[in-house]
Amino acid sequence: xxxxxxxxxxxxxxxxxASLALALAGQWRVALLERALPPLPAALPQDWDNxxxxxxxxSQAFLAGLGAWPPLRAGCIxxxxxxxxxxxxxxxxxxxxxxxQLAATVENRGLQALLWQALQGRxxxxxxxxxxxxxxxxxxxxLTLADGASIQARLAVAADGAYSWLREQAGIAFxxxxxxxxxxxxxxSCQRPHGDIARQWFGHDGILAWLPLPGNRISMVWSTGNxxxxxxxxxxxxxxxxxxAAAGGHGLGVLAPLCPAAGFPxxxxxxxxxxxxxxxxxGDAAHTVHPLAGQGVNLGFGDARxxxxxxxxxxxxxxxxxxxxxxxxxxRAEEVLLMQTVCDGLQKLFASTDPVLGCVRNMGxxxxxxxxxxxxxxxxxxxx
Numbered sequence: 089x090x091x092x093x094x095x096x097x098x099x100x101x102x103x104x105x106a107s108l109a110l111a112l113a114g115q116w117r118v119a120l121l122e123r124a125l126p127p128l129p130a131a132l133p134q135d136w137d138n139x140x141x142x143x144x145x146x147s148q149a150f151l152a153g154l155g156a157w158p159p160l161r162a163g164c165i166x167x168x169x170x171x172x173x174x175x176x177x178x179x180x181x182x183x184x185x186x187x188x189q190l191a192a193t194v195e196n197r198g199l200q201a202l203l204w205q206a207l208q209g210r211x212x213x214x215x216x217x218x219x220x221x222x223x224x225x226x227x228x229x230x231l232t233l234a235d236g237a238s239i240q241a242r243l244a245v246a247a248d249g250a251y252s253w254l255r256e257q258a259g260i261a262f263x264x265x266x267x268x269x270x271x272x273x274x275x276x277s278c279q280r281p282h283g284d285i286a287r288q289w290f291g292h293d294g295i296l297a298w299l300p301l302p303g304n305r306i307s308m309v310w311s312t313g314n315x316x317x318x319x320x321x322x323x324x325x326x327x328x329x330x331x332x333a334a335a336g337g338h339g340l341g342v343l344a345p346l347c348p349a350a351g352f353p354x355x356x357x358x359x360x361x362x363x364x365x366x367x368x369x370x371g372d373a374a375h376t377v378h379p380l381a382g383q384g385v386n387l388g389f390g391d392a393r394x395x396x397x398x399x400x401x402x403x404x405x406x407x408x409x410x411x412x413x414x415x416x417x418x419x420r421a422e423e424v425l426l427m428q429t430v431c432d433g434l435q436k437l438f439a440s441t442d443p444v445l446g447c448v449r450n451m452g453x454x455x456x457x458x459x460x461x462x463x464x465x466x467x468x469x470x471x472x
Contacts, residue, residue: 092212094119095407096399097231097241099254101126101215103141103196104371104388105247106203110154111396113210115403119239120207121231122215123248127200129160136275136346139196140299140307142286142382147389148192156203163193163301166284173291173438190286191382193299193307222257224365229408243408245368245395250357252373258364264376265356267435269294270317271379272310274349275301276329279341282306287336288380290438295380296335305346308332309379311354311435321351354378356432362417366408368395375424378431387424394419 094117098105101122109120142165143151151157166189168180182190207213218234222244229244246254255262282305287298294312301307310320310332320328325345333343357376362369371388395416399407406412 092119092237092239093117094212094239094241096243096245097121097229097239098245098247099219099231100247100249100252100371100373101200101204101213102247102249102371103200103203103385104392105245106200106207107151107154107156107389108245108247108370108392108396109211110156110203110206111150111392112399113207115400116407117212118210119212119214119241121217121219121233122213123218124216126204126213126215127197129198129201134346136301136305137195137197138273138275138307138347138350140193140273140275140301140309141196141199141385142191142193142299143199143389144191144383144386145187145189147386150389150393151199151203154203154206156199156206158192159194159198159202161195161198161302163299163305163307164189164284165191165193165286165300168286168288170288171290173289189284193301219253222254224258224367227408229366242406243366243368245370246373247370248373250355250372250376252369254367255359255369255373258367260364260367260369261360263358263360265432267311267354267356267378269311269313269354270351271354272312272317272320272349272351273308274325274328274332275305275307275346276332276343277346278304278306278343280304280339282340287339289336291335293335295435295438296332297380297382298336298340299382304340306340306343310335311379317351321349323349325349356428358428362420363413368413368416370395374420375428377428378435380434381427381431383427383431387427390423391420 096112096116097119098109099121101120109118112118148157166182170178219231220234221232223230228240228242230240232238246252248254282300284300289296293316294310297309299307328349329343329345359369359374362374370391377384398412398416
């Protein structure tokens with residue numbers, strides 16, 4: 089079989105893997121492997137993807153530098169209104185950071201298609217393609233595809249998700265702590281304008297978030313226990329819309345479904361290390377977080393940006409050099425650990441039925457909202 093030789097091979101062509109490939113395309117010979125067919129944008133205006141991401145300003149700047157921003161349709165989060173389960177609340181406004189927005193909301197499919205369009209002719213795109221075997225040697229990585237073809241690279245990057253095949257083949261353990269919850273997602277049209285305000289409720293049945301989409305539309309993420317999630321997913325679309333509207337106090341009036349609901353299991357995940365022999369892990373292959381802060385994909389874009397910056401700084405250097413990979417691991421460790429700790433702590437705090445903790449968490453929201461400098465510090469960390 090024909091054998092291709094590359095500097096870097098990236099396994100996984102989702103948002104993080106595709107952005108990394110694009111960031112490296114000008115300096116390196118890059119191959120991008122993806123199991124699925126290349127993504128396509130929405131065929132019809134009313135066709136909405138139920139996977140919506142809140143993209144931070146920093147991630148937007150990274151994508152813009154790659155020529156992959158903005159997508160054709162994106163929502164804007166200018167404010168965020170968070171309510172506790174016993175009267176506590178906190179409000180974030182982009183004006184407090186002298187910014188036009190806290191984040192932008194985009195469809196996974198639309199942004200992925202934009203990235204892949206930008207990659208055409210710049211990297212070797214192998215899709216659909218499945219891997220059969222991999223071997224990590226001293227000076228290169230050899231990958232065998234399911235069709236028998238093989239490729240070699242000096243560095244492999246695992247961007248193939250939380251259940252990464254490449255990470256597993258490298259023998260890197262992944263500690264997964266299930267939350268016994270699912271994230272139920274769906275999109276709705278609203279009777280009343282959302283005002284570019286993201287709304288979030290911490291309640292006894294989980295964490296409900298409404299994210300503004302273009303026009304009078306919202307994306308819903310309900311992080312809730314498995315039994316309740318199964319109930320929600322079993323509802324007819326119109327009944328689910330009514331349940332979601334009621335859970336949010338009918339703040340946007342009547343909701344109407346735009347797409348089928350979907351659910352995905354939630355867990356805290358940590359790879360024992362983010363690098364291996366001629367291997368780097370990025371995105372969910374390296375870490376997963378609870379979606380309550382909407383930071384999972386932004387952490388992944390941070391991985392891609394840092395790794396690309398390190399590699400592109402010295403294009404003549406061996407991209408699989410152990411010291412370079414160690415520098416990448418050190419550079420990402422603090423931010424990832426901080427975000428995982430904060431999200432996990434908030435999830436456990438609001439999941440507790442202890443009445444004392446109930447008072448503490450709601451008082452904490454109120455106190456943080458009243459302390460301007462502290463709140464702005466939190467905002468800079470979450471929305472940078």
